[in-house]
Amino acid sequence: MSNLTVTREQVLAELNSVPMLPHSASRVLEISNDPDHSMADISRVAETDAILTAHILKVVNSSAFSLSQRVDSLERAISYLGKNVIVGIVLSYSLSALYDKPLEGYASQKGALWAHGLRTALASKEIVKFTSGKHYANVAYTAGILHDLGKSIISKFMDGSVRELISSVENGTAADFLDAERVLLGTDHCEVGAELAKLWSLPDSLREVIRYHHRPRLADETYRPLVYAVHLGDMISMMGGLGTGADSMNYQLDSTYPDYVDISEDQLTELWFAVEQEFNKTKSVLFGDEEGDEQ
Numbered sequence: 344m345s346n347l348t349v350t351r352e353q354v355l356a357e358l359n360s361v362p363m364l365p366h367s368a369s370r371v372l373e374i375s376n377d378p379d380h381s382m383a384d385i386s387r388v389a390e391t392d393a394i395l396t397a398h399i400l401k402v403v404n405s406s407a408f409s410l411s412q413r414v415d416s417l418e419r420a421i422s423y424l425g426k427n428v429i430v431g432i433v434l435s436y437s438l439s440a441l442y443d444k445p446l447e448g449y450a451s452q453k454g455a456l457w458a459h460g461l462r463t464a465l466a467s468k469e470i471v472k473f474t475s476g477k478h479y480a481n482v483a484y485t486a487g488i489l490h491d492l493g494k495s496i497i498s499k500f501m502d503g504s505v506r507e508l509i510s511s512v513e514n515g516t517a518a519d520f521l522d523a524e525r526v527l528l529g530t531d532h533c534e535v536g537a538e539l540a541k542l543w544s545l546p547d548s549l550r551e552v553i554r555y556h557h558r559p560r561l562a563d564e565t566y567r568p569l570v571y572a573v574h575l576g577d578m579i580s581m582m583g584g585l586g587t588g589a590d591s592m593n594y595q596l597d598s599t600y601p602d603y604v605d606i607s608e609d610q611l612t613e614l615w616f617a618v619e620q621e622f623n624k625t626k627s628v629l630f631g632d633e634e635g636d637e638q
């Protein structure tokens with residue numbers, strides 16, 4: 344493979360130049376990770392950040408909602424949009440530097456990481472209900488948005504190598520795309536994403552999903568139902584080529600998933616349709632009508 348000069352250390356050093364997550368965003372993530380949180384808790388944190396508050400109000404008053412009156416309080420905005428959409432807005436606001444660029448190394452365009460993350464989020468929060476970790480529904484949504492975070496960091500190191508990465512999967516030199524990343528860079532988007540999660544002090548549950556979403560059987564037992572849910576949610580999200588680009592469907596489904604997720608193939612297919620509908624409704628809220636579904 345080309346690009347042999349890139350080392351794992353160089354890739355990980357890139358994390359030093361990633362901006363810290365705004366305090367309001369880390370608090371919202373922390374709170375939404377608590378199964379007993381309320382809308383008021385989220386509203387209290389969001390209102391400490393004036394730019395975030397203005398952004399949420401702009402979204403709720405946007406054309407995606409045909410409201411008869413302008414919404415001017417955060418609490419009302421949150422009750423209109425629902426907690427999950429609010430978490431999505433907080434993340435889109437605070438991750439824009441990482442998520443709003445094309446992923447050259449995956450041959451995908453601007454918006455693909457968001458669209459894939461949102462589809463995975465919508466699927467994962469439903470799939471987790473079929474596991475013993477039902478209480479993780481909110482976490483599954485957030486984890487779905489964040490699961491491929493590492494791609495935004497490693498993408499530039501893979502630019503120019505996409506074709507080789509794919510053919511190494513096709514000819515069996517690499518077990519899957521993740522393995523191909525590791526051969527090229529000495530690391531992969533899961534490890535790099537998990538390192539970033541550590542740097543940002545994200546909750547352990549989110550870090551575990553980011554680290555093991557392609558290898559759920561290796562996750563810590565406490566979080567395994569959640570990790571399996573996002574693993575399957577990711578697969579659902581990639582069905583029909585709706586991934587982040589060249590790597591789509593070049594990953595393996597962990598055959599042990601039925602040990603953790605009690606769901607039939609028919610139920611998974613139904614879920615795919617429901618996710619597509621929900622995605623089309625939510626994407627206009629988060630990205631406006633024209634963005635967010637590029638491959």
Ligand SMILES: [Fe+2]
Nearest residue numbers: 490491556557
């Ligand atoms: Fe991934």
Ligand SMILES: [Fe+2]
Nearest residue numbers: 459490491577
């Ligand atoms: Fe993914």
